[in-house]
Amino acid sequence: MQLDVFIDELKSISDKDDILDFCRKKVLHGTPFVFRDRENDFYDFQKRxxxxxxxxxxxxxxxxxxxxxxxxLKKKEFDLDSDIDVAIISGDLFDNILELIRNYQMSLRASKRNVSEQEIKLYHQFLEYVAIGWIRPDKLPLSFQIENLKNAWFDFFDSISYGRSEVGDYKVTAGIFKSYRHFELYTFSGINDLNKSLNLSS
Known part of the structure; x- marks a missing residue:
């Protein structure tokens, strides 16, 4: 689907159930554009x-x-400057990361960590995403990223970026959703807001 067709079709609907169907059919379902006509590569990337x-x-x-x-949202075509955004849907992984966060939070409470005001602000942003069921490791304070997630997270996604995996010459980033329902609700929220803005501007 082309961008202008997507926008026109979304703009033509207003019922929330129709918007949800649109979100499921056009946004969540199907093979990603970056793997168009490369189903086997997509599977290998997922498996990796x-x-x-x-x-x-x-x-x-x-x-x-x-x-x-x-x-x-940006009215921009996918190109070589675009990132590949990965969503991992796993309650167990979500809970495992939250256990690390619990330990970090306990250290903060005991004043055993010297964290800058900017890192605290970033940490609060991180917790706002956690509240809607989405863990974004890029929002963790720098000291926490290096200590707990660097090898298991950032180094891994760097290792499959820029031509080092099936996806091609792009940066790969990722987050974790607690459940498919959380993932769907977050995606629907963005599409619903876009629908509202399109109809307000018409």
């Missing part, structure tokens, strides 16, 4: 990530412009 984090391959999704071929 699933083995790293011990999740099922079908719990690894590509979102954003890498999925659609464009960003409807």
């Amino acid at each position: 990530i699933s083995l790293q984090f011990n999740v099922a391959f079908h719990e690894v999704y590509i979102t954003g412009s890498g999925k659609l071929g464009f960003s409807p």
Whole structure:
């Protein structure tokens, strides 16, 4: 689907159930644009990530412009400057990361960590995402990233970026959703907000 067709079709609907169906059909379902006509490569990419984090391959999704071929929010086509945004759907992985966060939070409470005001601000942003069922490791304070997640997370996704995996010459980033329901609700929220803005501007 082209960007202008996507926008026109979304703009033509207003019922929330229809918007949810649109979100499921056009945004969540199907082979990502970046893997168009490369189903086997897509499976291998999913499997690579699933083995790293011990999740099922079908719990690894590509979102954003890498999925659609464009960003409807930014009105921008997918290109070599675009990131590949991965969503891992795993309650167990989500809970494992939260256990690390619990230890970090206890250290903060005991004043055993010297954390800057900027890192505290970033940490609060991280917790806002956790509250809606989404862990974004990029929002963790730098000191915490290096100590707990660097080898298991950032180094891994760097290792499959820029031509070092099936996805191609792109940066790969990722987050963890507690459940598919959390993933769907977050995606629907963005599409619903876009629908509202399109109809307000018409």
